[in-house]
Amino acid sequence: MSDLTAGYRVRGIGRFWGIVALAAIVSLSAPLFVASRSYFEGEELQRAQSRVTLYRSTxxxxxxxxxxxxxxLARDPxxxxxxxxxDRDALNRRLASFSAEADLDAIYLMDTIGLTVAASNYDQDLTFLGQNYGFRPYFRAAMVGNxxxxxxxxxxxSRPGYFIAEPVRNIGGEIVGVIALKLDLSDLERAWSDGGETVFVSNRDGIVLLSSDPTLRYRTSSPLTEAQREAIEARRQFGTVTLGELDWADLGSDRVRLDGMSYLHVTAAIPGSDWTLHFLSEESEVLARAWLAVIGAAILGVVISAIALYARIRQVxxxxxxxxxxxxxxQVANLDLAREIEERRATERRLEKARSELARASKLAALGQLAASVTHELGQPISAMKNYLAAAELDEGQGDSGETLTRLSGIVGRMERLTQQLRFFARPGGETFGPxxxxxxxREAFSLIEPDIDAAGISVTADLPDRPVIVRGDRLRLEQVVVNLCRNAILAMxxxxxxxxxxxxxxxxxxxxFTITDTGPGLGGKKLETLQEPFVTTRASGEGMGLGLAISAEIVKEHDGTLSAHDVDESAGGGGAVFIVTLPSIDEEKRGP
Structure with a gap:
């Protein structure tokens, strides 16, 4: 097959699968749009229902x-x-005080024919005094006892308000007047308007009474009948305001059209009145989100199709x-064979060189480990010597330096024995084992670390048995294990x-x-196998070389024992780490001389 023929074949495959992918995306767009619109519409209706509940509460x-x-007030003497x-002058001042404290538009008292005889705004230009409101429905309801x-x-x-009235009765129970107050709801409307949402209240005639959009106020959602207009004029509910009609159409299924725009429509009844609260949410937002979902899915489909097409073309x-x-x-078999022979010869030469370098590196590593071991093993005795020397200087003038010097002599002897015991790195040592x-x-280890414990402010609790616990081993090495583990615990705390x-x-x-438990930060998320590696430590730089656990693990292993560790269970209170040294024990009666 020529290169030109292969190119034509690849391009033909690309065109075919591209057309298939485009057809699939187009065919799936319509149902995806319908499903997305239904989903987002339901989601928006739920949000609208929550919002209308909030507005209803306010x-x-x-x-x-x-x-x-x-x-x-109706029962106020x-x-x-x-x-x-x-004494209506005193009553005027009393009502003015109540109105100011309650932040009301007005409080006023009417006689039995609706004439205002006392009012909180008695001293204002637009006072209710002398005005007759007998035509108002709230006055008529109060006069019949409601x-x-x-x-x-x-x-x-000429300002809108919400009026509440109660009948005033004398001692004999006879209605002698009506007390009423006027509540200004303009602050509530301003709060709705600041929310940036379309919400309004209409009465049973469909007239908008309150609205977040002032252009909707005092307009009707349906034409008023002649009887309705006559009743409204009789009670002079809207004064001289012309009640226009809204460009309103009910589209069904929680949807309406207002001024040429489609909205999702949710309503709630206001108890104790004939009012209905309306909340409108623009349907265009739902459509926009649905289209975004379709476009996003289309882009994802194009990307997937492009990836699949690219993979197919690459395969071809x-x-x-x-x-x-x-x-x-x-044609290239002979050349490859010759090249392989030459590469094998070069590999053999590199392997021989690597072996030589590895042997030299092993010698250097062993020398470095031995030097680090000597440094670590002598570190604790030297630290103890410093402490005892300081104590000796303090006791020099008191005549008690003898015991301190005796301890110091013991530590020097211990340092000598430690240097002799370093040979366990080169070969196992079992010839000095005994009970x-x-x-x-x-007890011996504690005498070495006691100054460090006191200096660190650590309290020690020792649970020791009444009888000896005998194992077969080297006492000095086992003491070194205990010293290393305790020193790690001291530094950890x-x-x-x-x-x-x-x-x-x-x-x-x-x-x-032998169990040692501290209250430090624990193992720091590391396993014991990692911590036993030489030069691995959880402490900050300069606080240790990471050899304590490595040396201790080697000593325990030499004694046919095991060293394990785990974090303290935090549910039991506190934190820390637990190190356990397990050794074979021997019966005291059978241990021999």
Whole structure:
């Protein structure tokens, strides 16, 4: 197959699969749009229902906030006497005080024909005094003994408000007047408007009373009948305002059209009135999100199709390349064979050089480990010597330096024995093993680390058995294991809020255990196998070389024992780490001389 023919074949495959992918995307776009629109519409309706519930609560709270006040005022002796014609000047001032404290538009008292005889705005230019409101529905309801509630535009002030009225009765129970208050709801409308959403309230006639959009106020969602207009004019509810009609159409299924735009429509009834709260959410936002979902899916489909097409073309090209490469295999076989022979010879030379370099590096590593081991093993005795020397200097003038010098002499002897015991790195040492009491091992180790424990402010608890716990081993090496583990614990608890070192020695059957528990930060997420590697440590640089656990693990292994560790269970309180040395124990009666 020629290169030109192969190119034509690849391009033909690309066109075919491109057309298939485009057809699939187009065919799936319509149902995806319908599904996305339905989903986002349902989601938006749920949000709208939550919003209308919130607006309903704010409206009910505003209307019910002063529902009790007319009831209380109707039973006020000053109001009753004022209705009977006594001391109305004092009543005016009293109502003005109540109105100011309650932040009301007005409180006023009417006689039995609707004439205002006392008002909180008695001293204002637009006062209710002398005005007759007997035509108002709230007055008529109060005069028959009921509570009156009414929304309308004030005939005196030309400002809208919500009116609440109660009958005023004398001692004999006879109605002698009506007390009413006017509530200004303009602050509530401003709060709705600041929210940036379309919400309004209409009455049973479909007239918009309150709205976040001032252009909707006092307009009707449906034409008013002649009877409705006559009733509205009779009670002078909207004054001289012309009640226009909204460009409103109910599209069904929670959708309406207002001024040429489609909205999702959610309503809620206001209890105790004939009002309905409406919340409108623009349907264009739902359509935009649906189109975004379709476009996103289309882009994803195009990307997937492009990736699949690219993979297909690569597969075809790879097959063509493999077919062409097969024709050249015989031509280059001899050249490849010669090159392979030369490469093998070069590899053998590099391998021989690597072996030589590895042997030299092993010698250097062993020398470095031995030097580091000597440094680490002598570190603790030297530290103890410094502490005892300091104590000797303090005791020099007190005549008690003898004991300190004796301890210092013992530490020097221990340093000498440690240097002799370093040969265990080169070969196992079992010829000096004998019966060793782990209790004595702890006591000797404690004498070495006691100055460090006191300096670090650590409290020590030791759970020791009453009888010896005998194992077969080298006492000095076992003491070094305990010193290393305790020293690690001391350093780990540096800066801890609670510093306690717990030691337990016990034996069960043929197994003896030495357990050390601290209250430090724990193992730091590392396994014991990692921490036992030389030069691996969880402490900051300069606080240790990471050899303590490596040396201790080698000593325990030489004694046919095991060293294990785990974090303290935090559910039991606190934190820290637990190190357990397990050794074979020997019966005290059978251990021999």
């Amino acid at each position: 409206l009910i709270n505003a209307l019910e906030r002063y529902q009790h006040l007319p009831f209380v 000053f109001v009753i006497r004022g209705a009977e014609g006594a 509570r009156g509630q009414f929304f309308g535009i004030g005939v005196t002030t 090209r790879r097959s063509l390349a493999e077919s062409q490469a097969a024709r050249h295999e015989l 060793v009491d782990l209790v004595d091992v702890w 540096r800066g801890a809020p609670r510093r306690t070192l717990s030691v337990c020695v016990d034996a069960q059957g043929a197994v003896a255990r």
